[in-house]
Amino acid sequence: MVDSLSLKSEVAAPAPAPAPKRGRGRPRPTVRSRREAWTAHLFLAPWFLGLFLITVGPIVASLYLSFTDYSLLDEAKWVGLDNYVKMFTEDPRFWASLKVTTIYVVVSVPLQLGFALALALLLDRGLRGLSFYRSIYYLPSLLGGSVAIAILWRKIFGADGLVNAVLALFGIQGTSYVNNPDTALGTLILLHVWTFGAPMVIFLAGLRQIPSSYYEAASIDGAGAVQQFRSVTLPLLTPIIFFNLVLEVIKSFQSFTQSFIVSNGTGGPSDSTLFYTLYLYSKGFKEYEMGYASAMAWVLVIIIAGLTGVNFLASKYWVFYGDSK
Amino acid sequence: MRSLKTAALLAAAAMTLAACGSGDGGTAEGDGKVKLRFSYWGSDARQKLTEQAIAAFEKKNPTIDVVGEFSDWPSYYESLATKVAANDAPDVMTLEIRGLAEYAGRGALADLTGKVNVADLDQQVLSTGSFGGKQYAIPTGVNVMGVIVNKAVLDKAGEELPDDKTWTWDDYIKLSEKITKAGDGSTFGTEYTFNQVYLSMFAAQRGEKFYNNGKIGVTPETIKAWWANFDQLIKTKGSPDAAKMAEIAAAGVEQSLIGTNKGALGMWWSNQLGTLSKVSGSELTMLRLPKAEGASTHGMFLQPAMHWTASSKTEHPAEAQKFIDYLVNDPEAAGILLSDRGLPINSKVLATVKDKLPPADQQVLAFVDSIKSELATAEVPPKGGSKMEDIVRRYSEAVTSGQQSADDAATELLNAANAAIAG
Numbered sequence: 084m085v086d087s088l089s090l091k092s093e094v095a096a097p098a099p100a101p102a103p104k105r106g107r108g109r110p111r112p113t114v115r116s117r118r119e120a121w122t123a124h125l126f127l128a129p130w131f132l133g134l135f136l137i138t139v140g141p142i143v144a145s146l147y148l149s150f151t152d153y154s155l156l157d158e159a160k161w162v163g164l165d166n167y168v169k170m171f172t173e174d175p176r177f178w179a180s181l182k183v184t185t186i187y188v189v190v191s192v193p194l195q196l197g198f199a200l201a202l203a204l205l206l207d208r209g210l211r212g213l214s215f216y217r218s219i220y221y222l223p224s225l226l227g228g229s230v231a232i233a234i235l236w237r238k239i240f241g242a243d244g245l246v247n248a249v250l251a252l253f254g255i256q257g258t259s260y261v262n263n264p265d266t267a268l269g270t271l272i273l274l275h276v277w278t279f280g281a282p283m284v285i286f287l288a289g290l291r292q293i294p295s296s297y298y299e300a301a302s303i304d305g306a307g308a309v310q311q312f313r314s315v316t317l318p319l320l321t322p323i324i325f326f327n328l329v330l331e332v333i334k335s336f337q338s339f340t341q342s343f344i345v346s347n348g349t350g351g352p353s354d355s356t357l358f359y360t361l362y363l364y365s366k367g368f369k370e371y372e373m374g375y376a377s378a379m380a381w382v383l384v385i386i387i388a389g390l391t392g393v394n395f396l397a398s399k400y401w402v403f404y405g406d407s408k
Numbered sequence: 409m410r411s412l413k414t415a416a417l418l419a420a421a422a423m424t425l426a427a428c429g430s431g432d433g434g435t436a437e438g439d440g441k442v443k444l445r446f447s448y449w450g451s452d453a454r455q456k457l458t459e460q461a462i463a464a465f466e467k468k469n470p471t472i473d474v475v476g477e478f479s480d481w482p483s484y485y486e487s488l489a490t491k492v493a494a495n496d497a498p499d500v501m502t503l504e505i506r507g508l509a510e511y512a513g514r515g516a517l518a519d520l521t522g523k524v525n526v527a528d529l530d531q532q533v534l535s536t537g538s539f540g541g542k543q544y545a546i547p548t549g550v551n552v553m554g555v556i557v558n559k560a561v562l563d564k565a566g567e568e569l570p571d572d573k574t575w576t577w578d579d580y581i582k583l584s585e586k587i588t589k590a591g592d593g594s595t596f597g598t599e600y601t602f603n604q605v606y607l608s609m610f611a612a613q614r615g616e617k618f619y620n621n622g623k624i625g626v627t628p629e630t631i632k633a634w635w636a637n638f639d640q641l642i643k644t645k646g647s648p649d650a651a652k653m654a655e656i657a658a659a660g661v662e663q664s665l666i667g668t669n670k671g672a673l674g675m676w677w678s679n680q681l682g683t684l685s686k687v688s689g690s691e692l693t694m695l696r697l698p699k700a701e702g703a704s705t706h707g708m709f710l711q712p713a714m715h716w717t718a719s720s721k722t723e724h725p726a727e728a729q730k731f732i733d734y735l736v737n738d739p740e741a742a743g744i745l746l747s748d749r750g751l752p753i754n755s756k757v758l759a760t761v762k763d764k765l766p767p768a769d770q771q772v773l774a775f776v777d778s779i780k781s782e783l784a785t786a787e788v789p790p791k792g793g794s795k796m797e798d799i800v801r802r803y804s805e806a807v808t809s810g811q812q813s814a815d816d817a818a819t820e821l822l823n824a825a826n827a828a829i830a831g
Contacts, residue, residue, distance in 0.1 A: 154510075154514055155489040155490065155492060155493040156489060156492050156493070156510065156511060156514040156515075156516045157514040157515055157516065173827075175820075241655055242651065242652045242655050258649070258651045258652070259651040259652050259654065259655045260651075261655070262650075262651040262652070262654035262655045262658070263650075263651040263809065264805070264806070264809050264811050347658050348482065349798065349801070349802075351654070351801070351802065351805055352650070352651070352654055352805040352806075352809060353802055353803070353805040353806035353809065353811050353812070354802060354806075355811075365798075368485070368486040368489060368490075369485065369486070369794075369795075369798075370794070370795050371489065371510055371794075373493075
């Protein structure tokens with residue numbers, strides 16, 4: 084989908100867009116245009132209503148709740164910054180969940196992107212049946228967050244699962260990987276890496292954007308495949324890598340389903356798969372501390388915003404936009 | 409801010425209603441019937457029985473329309489708490505003893521003292537439904553936790569049924585080891601559980617109460633001794649290792665070692681005897697818990713299976729009380745529900761349904777009767793008590809899988825447990 088679009092844009096010569104009139108201000112609204120605006124607003128209204136009632140309302144409410152002691156079962160009591168103070172000073176599980184999530188993000192995102200890029204490069208070599216492979220590899224991205232796959236994962240990495248069945252052929256006796264604190268997080272990382280399809284498709288589109296004349300010029304100058312990859316492909320692909328990186332960091336920081344299902348909602352064994360969002364959920368709905376859970380949600384927002392900000396700042400040093408230099 | 413909160417809660421309520429498919433609107437129906445909402449969890453089989461009981465109640469009380477709000481176990485408390493938060497609590501709610509203080513302590517439950525006839529109920533068990541001197545809950549029935557033995561596996565290993573009046577933890581571990589050794593590698597002597605109730609019985613044998621005056625009354629030594637038993641079982645291969653055991657525990661009753669005839673011993677609630685007998689097809693027996701050396705008690709107690717409660721916000725308190733009264737006192741209800749929610753605690757009702765009980769439950773009844781004089785009564789956990797199961801399991805996992813030393817884990821467990829009930 085994505086790259087067929089981009090192919091088109093490459094083929095079609097940039098149409099001379101009608102130059103917009105600048106500076107002189109907008110034409111005065113006529114009665115008709117005003118009526119049209121009203122109609123537009125009317126059509127948008129149901130969506131806005133949904134946005135405010137279901138999204139913005141609860142978001143603002145959760146900010147208020149984050150300053151309260153709220154059990155769900157009785158009234159919220161204002162406690163000021165207590166939840167935040169408690170989180171940072173006397174809750175070891177908060178730090179444990181942050182650590183687990185950070186390891187998960189730091190390990191799985193680069194692995195996943197590396198894998199996606201490698202496969203995109205492979206598929207880009209004019210393989211026959213490209214669209215078939217593309218669909219096959221994209222499939223896990225659609226399924227990866229689902230409950231069914233998480234259950235499948237339990238089976239594959241269980242004591243009598245597929246992995247151990249294969250190992251048994253070589254006389255190795257494995258353990259239950261999802262129930263072993265040393266390996267449980269690893270199985271979840273593997274699950275995330277497996278969903279490399281989405282970034283792969285975006286990489287493929289990016290690779291198609293690189294004009295073949297660059298490669299021709301490079302090979303005339305005597306650059307080999309490796310040199311071409313390092314000096315042409317990679318720099319021109321950095322905006323795409325950056326895009327994928329930002330997206331995947333945000334997404335994987337919010338991972339929930341995998342850990343929830345694979346660990347039966349406990350984050351176990353012994354908190355080794357306690358994702359931040361899973362802890363937040365269990366605080367809010369299982370331990371009757373919705374105020375605390377709300378505070379955790381806001382800390383997560385700040386963490387993700389901070390990371391994204393850092394990502395953007397750092398991008399100045401490594402992301403190459405062909406037209407800006 | 410208040411209106412924002414209300415808006416958010418309304419949104420949450422709307423979603424819950426949509427999710428449960430129970431959004432029929434107001435509580436008074438056009439035909440003049442009073443609509444009573446009743447929430448409970450369980451299996452399909454339980455849902456069928458409960459619907460039958462509801463139909464029988466409605467027949468006797470044509471002006472009341474009881475709407476069952478059924479959910480599976482894992483999502484029950486989440487959806488119930490959300491309904492209560494949205495001021496949309498069901499009129500009659502099923503809770504457990506560990507949820508009693510959470511709900512009653514926050515004013516979510518109606519006081520049922522004097523509102524439901526409790527004259528024929530076991531007064532000792534009835535006390536497990538009271539909190540702060542008020543009867544907020546009526547127990548649905550009782551269970552007891554003990555050792556369930558799969559006799560087929562035991563016989564195959566050539567071992568005798570132990571004398572449960574005298575057996576000690578050492579006997580239990582040694583027997584487990586022997587059974588595993590006698591098998592072909594796929595059978596185990598015992599499967600263990602990190603159930604907090606197990607720990608509190610173990611502690612009771614050593615004269616310690618789990619909750620003691622607003623604190624955890626269990627000493628670090630007791631917790632470590634409890635863990636040492638698991639370590640010993642794993643080391644001698646009397647039971648599977650920690651990872652494998654965690655997997656079996658997560659798979660549920662049907663996939664348990666006893667249920668699949670791959671294990672001889674295990675700690676179970678008495679109401680699981682029926683399911684275990686059915687899935688294993690073997691003869692099972694219930695035994696007393698092994699004792700600590702020189703202990704005067706097995707530490708076992710009668711646990712209310714569930715509690716019937718009414719919402720403090722209900723618009724139909726009289727009808728809610730009537731329904732609860734029917735469930736605990738009417739032989740007709742008991743004749744339908746039998747021991748699905750524990751053995752009935754109404755002596756008169758029990759006498760009428762005794763012969764109708766399935767064989768496994770008659771067996772449990774006989775077992776409970778035979779040890780009745782030794783049984784204590786369950787304690788109502790304080791507010792925050794519902795966190796205890798997770799805390800105990802978490803640190804037990806860490807210790808048995810070798811992630812943490814028993815010393816550190818015992819200290820941290822007690823800190824976490826005390827913090828949970830302090831707040």
